[in-house]
Amino acid sequence: MKRIARALVCFAALWGAPAIGKSPDPAKPPAAAANSASAPKATPAPASNASGNAAPKPAAPAAPPEAPIGPDLDKSSAALKDIGASLEKSELTDADLQALRQRLDPIAASAAAAIDKLTPRLAAIQSGLDQLGPKPADDAAPESPAVTADRDDQQKTFNETQELLKRARLIAVQTEQTSAIITAKRRALFTRSLFERAQSITSPSLWQAVWNEAPDYFRAARQEFLNWIGNINSQLDGQRKQMFWGSLALIVAFYAPLAALARRFYTRSKSVADPSRFLKILGVWWIFLKIALPSVAAIYVVRLLFDTFDLTNDRLQPFFTAVTGGVLRVAFMAGLARGIFAPTRPKWRLPNFGNVLSDKIVRLAIAVAVIVSLTRILEALNDLIGASLAFSVALRSLGVLLAAITLAIGLWGIGSEAEQDECLGPQVNEHRDWFSLARVLCWAVAITDFAAVLSGYASFGSFVVDQLVWVAGIGCILFMSTMLIDELTATSFQPNTRIGLRLTISFGFHPNSIELIGALIAGAMRLALFTFAAFLILAPWGLQSSDVPLDFRAAFFGFKIGDVTVSLSSVAIAAGVFSLAYAIIHSVQRWIESSLLPRTTLDDGLRNSITTSLGYLGFLVALSLSLSYLGLSLEKLAILAGALSVGIGFGLQSIVNNFVSGLIILWERAVRVGDWIVVGSDQGYVRRINIRSTEIETFDRAQVIIPNSNLVSGIVKNLVRNDRTGRLVIPLTVSGGADPGKVREVLIAVAKSHDLVLKIPAPQILFTSMSASALSFDLAVFVADVENLTRVRSDLHFEIFKRFQEEKFFASAPAAPQKVLITGVQIEPSPQADEAGPGPRNAANG
Known part of the structure; x- marks a missing residue:
């Protein structure tokens, strides 16, 4: 593949320059004007009056009158009529x-x-x-003329x-x-x-026509370029001819050694043990530029050479444009693939792939780019020499089929290697499996190309494979640009860097806000890059910057419902517009959530409210763009909403209620993410406020889903709504013979000895009840953080039990003697009882 790429570069060096027309020389100013501009003007001496005073300054020249607007409108109206007449032409x-x-x-x-x-x-x-x-009435007083x-x-x-x-x-x-x-x-x-259908590649008549035309085709191509070279020689005299061909030979001769020298300059060193992400992305950009720039420089120098000798050829311009585009396509794709995947430098590789897989991806990318470039060059050659339709269809079908086969061979087994291949470089944390998604898309392109070529839609297959290379290149450059911006701003916008010190000293920014400024700058640049990339991706579909806002219409066939055209293609493209717009907005939302808000002093609840609201807003914007593609304006949506109001009132009442309640919770902020709330028998921390429900994580790590309407209309206990201070009450019971004052002293001493118990408000001891056998107290203390209530309660229990044991507050009082009276039974006093004194007697008679 490298040899083919170098051959294409040399071919562009020979033939690429005439593709670009010679720019006209700027108009020279008249000689008189040039002389007057170069010669210094004599300044007249100020005139003086008789008294010696300076003469008054002349009045400033009057402003030129405004050009009348009527003639301009006449010209614009005539131009519009001319454009309208031109649009009536069929071809x-x-x-x-x-x-x-x-x-x-x-x-x-x-x-x-x-x-x-x-x-x-x-x-x-x-x-x-x-x-x-x-104007005054007839019977009123007349006014002045x-x-x-x-x-x-x-x-x-x-x-x-x-x-x-x-x-x-x-x-x-x-x-x-x-x-x-x-x-x-x-x-x-x-x-x-x-979607113009031609003969299938399996048609025998197609290949019969190609076989019959092939000798004339090659003869015409050879004659065309011989005539071009002959015209060059005829336009140049002896000395100028030698200078031209000698300069062209020097360019071709010096291209290869200069390109090799550029590749040797500042290569990614193997001696670096663990390069940072900033060094990695710098290395990626350097590899990309040193592979792509030599081709760009060679094309520019050759163009300059042809412009110098005035050898441009308008008839050959489309062909040379295709050659130049093919060379740049191969050079750019080779630079991107080798820069990102680094097949021989695993430590400098951005994705977490092994050497074998990375080498396969690089070879596959360059091979597909070479096939697409050769196909475009041959198509331009067909248009140049006027090849027949059969020959053009055959060449295009072969190019698409070869690209599909190359894709299929390269993708076969690449998934298992991605899982099993050992990576010697550092591990990279990935949020999404973008490689699997790209692999599925490439398989879809390969299968689509196979089907298109076999069914006779070679133009559609060629467009699909072109878009694969185009989108892949834009995606790689976007990835490299965003990563460079993130690393550059993260490295530069620090309080101790030169930029940070300059912002702090010269502009008075707080050191803690330097990172926030860098994050804002990075976000603005990312948004601009994503928008520009979206326009580039949609450019081959006919989108221009002047077409925004888009007046979408059905692209293919469909049926109309009123003024709206509905078709599968329009729905698919609308879904693509929605996905692209939502992806851009979601990327901005993720950047705000992960990069911007953490550098602010906002609490977690307000951060969640901002990011969730942005998610809702982004969804509505993406939905409105996709619906506008289908032709659904706001008036039509209002009519549709009115028709669905009955269904919303009955079937979707609960969903709408929960959605509105979610918005109320987000902006009223009575319940925030991170709050400790109690709803009925459930309590825990609020982890997420969704569009329909709120997630609570209980203390046993269970997830409880509560509809938002329950939080708005029900009773919710928020333990941390205003502050995180909590009150802890511990009920205690001691022996009835204990001294209450001593108990109070012990409890206050225990409470004040604990580090987490607040001194203000001071601990309180409440004497709640008493009896002959027991005394009841309540110990009330305040804790700075309610999350420590359980721990403080346990610590106080241990200490109180220890002190109560020492003070013998748990020792029970002697029980009073129990008297049992049995009716109808005479109990004689025992001698011991007589000695002891009178005892209870039978009370049978009362």
């Missing part, structure tokens, strides 16, 4: 439509400028008319300005309508050419 190519579209830009700018000028002018005239008031004349003049000016403003607005509307017509025609032409 319009995409280049013709694009040229007509470019003619609309000056017209739109002129109409907008006229509206900007006329609108305040009309308002000022109306204000003057309001001051003059209406001057006022009447002023009113008439103002009214006349008002009418003229209003007419001009109406014309300007009409031209602006007509320009937008014409632009929409051109866009629709371009998309229809694109669709027609993309």
